[in-house]
Amino acid sequence: MATVVELPVDLFKGPVDPDWCPGCGDFGVLRSVQTAAASQGVRPENLLIVSGIGCSSNLPGFIHAYGIHSLHGRSVPVATGAHLANTDLKVVITGGDGDGYGIGIGHLIHAMRRNLDMTYVVMNNQIYGLTTGQASPTSTMGHQTKSTPRGNPEKPLFPPALGIVSGATYVARGFSGEAKQLADLIAGGMAHRGFALIDVFSPCVTYNKINTYAWFKERVYKLEDEGWDPSHVDKSLAKAFEWGDRIPLGVVYKSDQPIYEDSEPVLQKGPLTKQPLGVGKELFAELVEEMI
Numbered sequence: 001m002a003t004v005v006e007l008p009v010d011l012f013k014g015p016v017d018p019d020w021c022p023g024c025g026d027f028g029v030l031r032s033v034q035t036a037a038a039s040q041g042v043r044p045e046n047l048l049i050v051s052g053i054g055c056s057s058n059l060p061g062f063i064h065a066y067g068i069h070s071l072h073g074r075s076v077p078v079a080t081g082a083h084l085a086n087t088d089l090k091v092v093i094t095g096g097d098g099d100g101y102g103i104g105i106g107h108l109i110h111a112m113r114r115n116l117d118m119t120y121v122v123m124n125n126q127i128y129g130l131t132t133g134q135a136s137p138t139s140t141m142g143h144q145t146k147s148t149p150r151g152n153p154e155k156p157l158f159p160p161a162l163g164i165v166s167g168a169t170y171v172a173r174g175f176s177g178e179a180k181q182l183a184d185l186i187a188g189g190m191a192h193r194g195f196a197l198i199d200v201f202s203p204c205v206t207y208n209k210i211n212t213y214a215w216f217k218e219r220v221y222k223l224e225d226e227g228w229d230p231s232h233v234d235k236s237l238a239k240a241f242e243w244g245d246r247i248p249l250g251v252v253y254k255s256d257q258p259i260y261e262d263s264e265p266v267l268q269k270g271p272l273t274k275q276p277l278g279v280g281k282e283l284f285a286e287l288v289e290e291m292i
């Protein structure tokens, strides 16, 4: 196993400061992603952050690493393409609950069942923030929002449960108000070989007046404090549905299983970017011409 050489967290500070509302939970998530990358010794030139659209999806602009700010709900296929083209890159997807669990949910499910070796950090504020406060797939029933003025009639999605049944092999839940634990959870996801889904309570202080920092602080507890063993899928699935007066934070489920890349013959010779293209210079130039 390669030795991990920790890096300074400030190495990952981007040239642009975030323009999120003061107090937005996404600040804590950004810092935790930076801390996790530093603790894992992943240098900025070996780190790719891919996002979709939404307040939280602006994150790649605020971190010193490669970044792609893609289309709404399309961060996973973009990340998949980049990852399979260069499996030497550490790929971390970042975005919000509307982007990931609403518009992009089909992509997410297929990436999880493939157990691709990527990490997805979802900043779950239970509302659409960028579009000024509509109900999202994780808004609780009865929540009055701009799009549900008489109360949300829909049941919310339980992301950790979705992750477990879809095939993700590292499923965790964090809270931006618990920065140290969150950084450890993201670092764990980056170190894990397989798909890591990390659902993070990241309060929207402007549009969600129900699921606030105070609301979570009254309810969350840490699984590691209770000696939780995340290796039993049935118990983990039951834990993933826990909600109400007690809400668990930590690694809900973890399993070592083959990853998609293991069964893809073309990847067995190493990253595609390091393999010969197999075409002559003229054809290569033609292909480039066609692409740009």
Ligand code: SF4
Pocket: 019, 020, 021, 023, 024, 025, 026, 055, 056, 125, 129, 130, 203, 204, 205, 206, 207
């Ligand atoms: Fe954060 Fe909400 Fe402001 Fe968006 S609207 S930056 S999610 S607090």
